[in-house]
Structure formats: C-alpha cells, structure tokens
Amino acid sequence: MSVVALLAPARGPGVKASHVIQRLIGAVFVVVLLSPLFLVVVFAFSEKAVSNFPITGWSLRWWVAMLDFDPFPTALANSLKVGVSVGILAAVVGTMAALGLAGLPARRAQITMAVFALPLMLPPLFIGVMLLVWYLFLKLQLGLDTVVLSHLLFTLPFVIIVVYARLASFDFRTVEAARDLGASPLRAFFDITLPVIRPMVIGAALMAVALSIDDFILTSFTIGGGNTLPILVMSTLRRSVTPMTNAIGTMLIALSIASTLTALYLTRYRG
Secondary structure, three states, rough: OOOHHHOOOOOOHHHHHOOOOOHHHHHHHHHHHHHHHHHHHHHOOOOOOOOOOOOOEEHHHHHHHHOOOOHHHHHHHHHHHHHHHHHHHHHHHHHHHHHHHOOOHHHHHHHHHHHHHHHHHHOOOOHHHHHHHHHHHHHOOOHHHHHHHHHHHHHHHHHHHHHHHHOOOOHHHHHHHHHHHOOOOHHHHHHHHHHHHHHHHHHHHHHHHHHHOOOOHHHHHHHHOOOOOHHHHHHHHHHHOOOOHHHHHHHHHHHHHHHHHHHHHHHHOOO
C-alpha cells in the first residue's frame, strides 16, 4: 500500500453520515438565525392586532397605520438624512485614506489599517458612552450632526478596507504617465484612478448607508431628543407591541438588504 493511499482521507458510509450531520447542524443554525426576521416580515402582513399564530388572514392595515403614525415621516427622513450623509462622507474620507495607505509600504499600511479598525473591535455600548462624554466635553449640541459623526467612526473602516483592497492591485504607473503628460494630481485622480475604483467606492458607501440606517446603540446615545427609525421602533415597543412595529422593522430590513446587496454587487464581493 502506497503512502498516498495511507494519507488519503477515508471514504465510506461513516464519512457520508458525518457530512449529512454537519449539513443538518448548519441548517439548524441558519433557521435559528433567520426565523426572527421571517416572523417580523410575516406578522407585518397579519390582520390580527397581536403578533402570534395562527394567522387568520392577511392585510396591509399595519402598513397604513405606519404611514399614518405621526412620528414615522420625521423618523424616516432623519434616518435617510443620516444614512446618505454618512455614505457620502465615508466615501470621500475613506477613499482619501485608502489612497494614502496605498502609498505606504505594506507593513506600515497593515499597522495603520489595524488602528483604523479599532472601532470595530470595541463594544458599541462603550463607544456610545465615550462619544457622549466627548460631545458634552466639547459642548456640542446633540442632534443629527453628532449622529453622523458617530456613525462615521464605525463605517469608515469598512470603506477604507474595501477601497484599499482595490488600490492594492492598482497600477499607479498609469497615474505617473498622466502626470508626465502634464495632468495635475487632481486631474489624474478623476481621469485615471476614480474610474477604476468607482464601483468599489459606491459599493462601500452603500455599505456605510446600510450600517448607519440600522444602528441603534450609538444613535440612542448621541441623537438627543430626535428620532430615527430604530429609535422609533424601540420607543413604540416600550408602549405596546403591535404588528405596526413589525411593518417598520420589515421596512428597515428591506432597506438594509437592498443597500447591502447592491454594495456587494458593485464591489464584486466573492467572500
């Protein structure tokens, strides 16, 4: 018997059974993770005033109630304002940071990336308290502006990582050739670099929008007396649990999934 045959993994009924068990365990985890989202969507279209089974009929009454709910338009507008602002600022600042990192040696760039990624490693509750204390120390008035600044803290690393990953394989000799032909640094960026990295920048910005719209912890610490959709959901849950809350949650899920899928498509994400 050859050495290759001895080292080769055994194949037989036992191995096939273990594969089946692994897939079953994976399927159970997927069901457990996704079932709450599924229930939120299902109960948003139930005609009953209580979110429980059995569902006796389907209706859009809770979506109409959501639209008629006085705080809803303001909360939706605030979430969109914050999300779009965060996406634009994160795209601009993150792209500039990624360009700076691309010009560094690989080791220094990795160390700098680790520093940028620190907000992702800290508990959101700690960051929220830290930001609140910092804003009060600076005597800044809490509002949508402070929420945008807070969201930039944890969305920028995603933008920097995505854009830097594209710039790592970018041929900067084309930029140098444009400069030799008389193009200014800004002209070379807009004519040479930006067309190449544009899908990554837009995709990363959409990721930042999705993360911003869905955030609750940092928003609750830094918004003051305003409302966003996650804050509105929490405030309505404190009073009563109705399928209208499920309708708002379903809309949040749809916005996040649509933005994330578009971002993944633009960035050609492959896992």
